[in-house]
Amino acid sequence: MRAEVVHELREILGRAGLISEPGRLLTYECDGLALLHERPELVLLPRTTDECARALRVLHREKIAVVGRGAGTGLSGGATPVKGGVVLGTARMRDVLEINAVDRYARVQAGLVNVDLTLAVEELGLFYAPDPSSQHACTLGGNAAENSGGPHCFKHGSTTRHVLGLVIVRDDGSVLDLSRPAVDPVGYDLVGLFVGSEGMFGIATEITVKLTPTPAVTETLLAIFTDLDAACDSVSDAIAARLEPSALEILDKLTIEAVEASVFAAGYPKQAEAVLLIEVEGAEAEVEMTLAELSRIVKQRGAIDVRRARSAAERKKLWAGRKGAFGAMGRIAPDLYVADVVVPRTKLRELVAATTRIAREKRLKLANVFHAGDGNLHPNISYDRRDADEVARVLRAGEEIMRVVVAAGGSLSGEHGIGIEKQAAMSLVFGDDDLRAMCRVRDAWDPEHRMNPGKLIPVHVCREMRNAERPR
Amino acid sequence: MQPAELVDYAKTLDCIHCGLCLRTCPTYRLTGAEPSSPRGRIYLMRAVAEGQLEASDATYRGELDFCLACRHCESVCPAGVRFGEMIESARAGLSAVQHRPVLARLARWFGFELVLRSRWWLSASASAMRFAQRTGMARLLGRWGEALLAMPLVPPRSERAPLAATHGARAPRRGSVAMLEGCAMRELYGRVNRATVQVLTGIGFDTHVPAEHVCCGALHAHNGELDAARDLARATIAAFEAFGDDAIVTNSAGCGAHMKGYGQLLRDDARWRERAQRFSRRVVDFSEFVAAHAPTAFSTGAVRELGTLTYDDPCHLCHGQQVRAQPRTLLELAGARRVELADAEACCGSAGIYSLLRPADSRAVFEGKLAAFEASGADVLVTANPGCHMQWESGFKRAGSRARVLHLAEVLACALDAPAARRDG
Ligand SMILES: Cc1cc2nc3c(=O)[nH]c(=O)nc-3n(C[C@H](O)[C@H](O)[C@H](O)COP(=O)(O)OP(=O)(O)OC[C@H]3O[C@@H](n4cnc5c(N)ncnc54)[C@H](O)[C@@H]3O)c2cc1C
Numbered sequence: 001m002r003a004e005v006v007h008e009l010r011e012i013l014g015r016a017g018l019i020s021e022p023g024r025l026l027t028y029e030c031d032g033l034a035l036l037h038e039r040p041e042l043v044l045l046p047r048t049t050d051e052c053a054r055a056l057r058v059l060h061r062e063k064i065a066v067v068g069r070g071a072g073t074g075l076s077g078g079a080t081p082v083k084g085g086v087v088l089g090t091a092r093m094r095d096v097l098e099i100n101a102v103d104r105y106a107r108v109q110a111g112l113v114n115v116d117l118t119l120a121v122e123e124l125g126l127f128y129a130p131d132p133s134s135q136h137a138c139t140l141g142g143n144a145a146e147n148s149g150g151p152h153c154f155k156h157g158s159t160t161r162h163v164l165g166l167v168i169v170r171d172d173g174s175v176l177d178l179s180r181p182a183v184d185p186v187g188y189d190l191v192g193l194f195v196g197s198e199g200m201f202g203i204a205t206e207i208t209v210k211l212t213p214t215p216a217v218t219e220t221l222l223a224i225f226t227d228l229d230a231a232c233d234s235v236s237d238a239i240a241a242r243l244e245p246s247a248l249e250i251l252d253k254l255t256i257e258a259v260e261a262s263v264f265a266a267g268y269p270k271q272a273e274a275v276l277l278i279e280v281e282g283a284e285a286e287v288e289m290t291l292a293e294l295s296r297i298v299k300q301r302g303a304i305d306v307r308r309a310r311s312a313a314e315r316k317k318l319w320a321g322r323k324g325a326f327g328a329m330g331r332i333a334p335d336l337y338v339a340d341v342v343v344p345r346t347k348l349r350e351l352v353a354a355t356t357r358i359a360r361e362k363r364l365k366l367a368n369v370f371h372a373g374d375g376n377l378h379p380n381i382s383y384d385r386r387d388a389d390e391v392a393r394v395l396r397a398g399e400e401i402m403r404v405v406v407a408a409g410g411s412l413s414g415e416h417g418i419g420i421e422k423q424a425a426m427s428l429v430f431g432d433d434d435l436r437a438m439c440r441v442r443d444a445w446d447p448e449h450r451m452n453p454g455k456l457i458p459v460h461v462c463r464e465m466r467n468a469e470r471p472r
Numbered sequence: 473m474q475p476a477e478l479v480d481y482a483k484t485l486d487c488i489h490c491g492l493c494l495r496t497c498p499t500y501r502l503t504g505a506e507p508s509s510p511r512g513r514i515y516l517m518r519a520v521a522e523g524q525l526e527a528s529d530a531t532y533r534g535e536l537d538f539c540l541a542c543r544h545c546e547s548v549c550p551a552g553v554r555f556g557e558m559i560e561s562a563r564a565g566l567s568a569v570q571h572r573p574v575l576a577r578l579a580r581w582f583g584f585e586l587v588l589r590s591r592w593w594l595s596a597s598a599s600a601m602r603f604a605q606r607t608g609m610a611r612l613l614g615r616w617g618e619a620l621l622a623m624p625l626v627p628p629r630s631e632r633a634p635l636a637a638t639h640g641a642r643a644p645r646r647g648s649v650a651m652l653e654g655c656a657m658r659e660l661y662g663r664v665n666r667a668t669v670q671v672l673t674g675i676g677f678d679t680h681v682p683a684e685h686v687c688c689g690a691l692h693a694h695n696g697e698l699d700a701a702r703d704l705a706r707a708t709i710a711a712f713e714a715f716g717d718d719a720i721v722t723n724s725a726g727c728g729a730h731m732k733g734y735g736q737l738l739r740d741d742a743r744w745r746e747r748a749q750r751f752s753r754r755v756v757d758f759s760e761f762v763a764a765h766a767p768t769a770f771s772t773g774a775v776r777e778l779g780t781l782t783y784d785d786p787c788h789l790c791h792g793q794q795v796r797a798q799p800r801t802l803l804e805l806a807g808a809r810r811v812e813l814a815d816a817e818a819c820c821g822s823a824g825i826y827s828l829l830r831p832a833d834s835r836a837v838f839e840g841k842l843a844a845f846e847a848s849g850a851d852v853l854v855t856a857n858p859g860c861h862m863q864w865e866s867g868f869k870r871a872g873s874r875a876r877v878l879h880l881a882e883v884l885a886c887a888l889d890a891p892a893a894r895r896d897g
Binding site: 016019021022023024026027028030032034043045071072073089091092094111113115116134136137138259261262263264324325326327328329330331334335336384 | 485486487488489490491492493494495500503504505506507509511512515516519524525529530531532535546547548549550551552553
């Protein structure tokens with residue numbers, strides 16, 4: 001990049017808003033998926049929408065690619081600058097701008113960490129419902145870009161159900177203000193369109209989100225199984241019985257061992273083959289009824305014990321264990337590959353077993369911890385990125401898992417996004433016509449393909465589109 | 473030296489790059505910059521070990537220096553990364569490859585090799601500091617002088633006298649303990665040491681203080697002077713072996729966390745490894761010891777007269793030793809009017825000599841803490857570490873606040889010696 005451009009950007013953002021030393025840039029070469037990496041030429045950390053817009057105008061003029069980044073906890077390589085260019089981080093944009101407890105919304109800067117919003121509104125009897133396991137690190141901007149979920153999204157729905165408005169800085173540095181706290185968008189729902197766009201439609205700088213009232217009663221159950229299949233079957237049964245707990249999460253034996261060895265040890269019994277973590281919230285009578293039904297189901301399916309959290313502290317501990325599960329896998333091997341497939345909930349048992357089989361065939365260590373209620377599996381494969389052969393086997397296993405799941409009527413990703421990791425697999429679910437339609441939507445937002453290039457759309461479709469655009 | 477020896481390579485592999493540490497890191501909070509986060513620093517260490525980055529890279533050193541080594545990240549790391557140990561070895565690696573300017577080397581030598589190794593030099597420096605503070609001569613010392621003037625006044629020589637070697641129990645005898653007098657604690661907060669003795673003897677323990685001991689080496693280790701730290705560890709172990717298996721009580725969180733890790737520090741030293749492990753098992757923080765032996769000795773009500781108290785967790789007590797409940801419980805049982813401090817586990821910016829080396833960053837970190845204190849409505853800040861004690865005192869002074877800082881031992885001593893206590897005891 002030309003020195004004058006760097007200088008110009010530094011003038012806009014100040015010294016603290018620009019990182020250009022090669023050593024420091026190295027730390028931006030990947031996100032939570034360390035498998036694939038590429039060092040950016042420059043990192044920009046604006047403080048405000050205005051700074052962000054002015055910087056993007058310069059990058060537009062210079063035709064430089066821009067990759068948005070929140071906290072870099074993404075698991076599909078979304079924030080990795082595969083085509084070089086500039087990483088634009090929101091880590092300094094973390095102000096709470098407005099809280100309206102009556103109309104129940106908050107307007108915040110996009111770099112605010114998910115849990116900090118809940119902490120800011122807790123005293124008002126409100127919370128922000130989508131709770132990714134990474135909620136102590138990930139940003140609301142990243143959540144919006146990935147349409148993230150979390151254990152409690154089983155009841156409350158994923159991020160898209162909670163984003164009311166956005167301020168977006170577009171590829172050319174223009175600012176699109178869509179921040180009305182209204183529930184029903186008039187005209188095209190551009191906010192809905194942006195959520196889940198993986199940084200390819202522009203940079204969100206402000207987000208208006210819905211706040212949810214803290215339920216009157218919350219109860220947590222831990223059902224203990226000596227058999228993973230039985231845990232899966234009880235979830236299928238609970239869904240069939242039309243029960244609506246707020247969360248249904250399964251952890252298998254390997255995951256339990258890792259969690260119990262960590263600072264987040266939650267008291268999951270180590271001899272269990274699986275535990276099912278259940279949360280139910282609402283009015284007291286309704287909660288008790290649901291709990292009774294669920295207890296009956298898990299016992300029928302062979303749970304050897306059902307424990308109920310006795311205090312808020314105990315509940316918190318059970319959840320901290322669940323949410324620390326990915327990280328705890330660091331005890332098993334240096335790296336972790338997290339698949340994110342969604343399966344029909346009537347087929348939980350078979351497909352969980354299929355993932356285990358695939359890993360075994362490839363001599364890989366697999367742990368399962370997943371949002372069972374949504375059928376969103378996270379087969380976690382431990383590996384060491386320094387072992388090229390193992391890396392190849394991991395990638396093949398990931399692909400096979402997606403194939404098996406898609407063949408059974410499932411989907412590639414529940415919440416982590418496509419990024420670079422599942423890009424090729426898009427063709428498993430979408431025909432070229434579908435993908436071309438997606439490309440045309442992207443063209444409307446980013447005609448030069450400078451926003452997070454090289455993601456989501458399979459390479460062959462991009463190439464074909466580019467050829468078609470050439471003047472004949 | 474091979475690149476892989478410049479850092480603790482094996483430990484860098486424990487990091488799975490999930491980012492759950494980011495939000496706890498004081499320097500990431502200040503800057504929002506990935507390289508200034510634990511995950512980023514580990515990434516850089518690994519890059520050095522794997523030959524992707526030169527250890528002499530100025531930004532690498534900059535990021536290591538910027539870290540406060542508060543170890544908050546360890547408390548939230550699901551993978552169990554031992555960041556404190558990693559930053560110490562990475563800093564030691566830096567010392568091996570980097571040429572510091574002559575003046576900096578001289579200052580390090582003076583501090584680590586002279587002052588922190590000899591009681592005479594320690595006491596002489598304290599006197600010199602007091603002189604410079606009182607006469608305003610400190611102003612002539614530039615940046616260092618400014619830091620010196622911002623510090624609380626070094627107490628007069630009479631308050632810096634060493635503790636007697638033995639203090640008999642003042643209540644029915646329950647046993648005996650050995651106590652670490654410390655280097656900075658003795659020179660700057662002799663009153664805390666005296667309060668500690670008062671409490672320990674007041675709950676029935678003969679208290680022994682090894683006469684010639686100088687420093688446990690924590691400051692050396694935190695700053696990458698690992699060879700000196702090992703020397704001092706061996707001397708400390710030897711000094712305390714004279715007291716059999718008695719508990720070694722310390723009122724300094726930084727020293728306690730470090731001494732509990734001697735086993736790890738001397739793991740490659742065949743002759744000392746086991747002695748070190750045995751020593752480490754004996755080390756307890758003052759609050760742990762008192763809570764285990766006499767938690768209810770302080771219920772006199774005298775503590776209420778101090779006003780509203782709030783306890784700020786020293787990093788090396790909560791993150792380094794997992795001691796969180798005991799100080800709070802003791803304050804409760806002593807009948808204190810206590811409020812919680814928001815974000816009590818966040819670093820105050822003291823970080824040993826960091827506040828002297830990087831005063832601006834140290835103050836920036838402190839700002840959030842001061843705001844939390846003001847919001848708490850407390851009159852007294854209770855701590856359990858000399859570095860934090862000094863940071864809070866200078867912070868209050870700068871802000872023109874009338875709030876006081878007390879060590880937990882001082883609070884308990886005041887409860888113990890109230891007339892009611894004598895009646896009960
Ligand atoms: C331990 C762990 C647990 C996790 N658990 C869950 C979970 O339960 N549920 C879940 O859904 N995910 C989970 N994730 C994945 C990840 O945390 C989410 O995808 C999260 O939303 C990413 O947020 P981030 O701020 O880290 O974004 P990043 O990783 O920095 O970026 C993610 C994507 O969003 C884009 N982006 C970021 N900010 C903006 C912005 N302001 N405007 C436009 N685009 C932007 C980036 O370009 C990139 O494509 C987990 C990850 C980890 C490491």
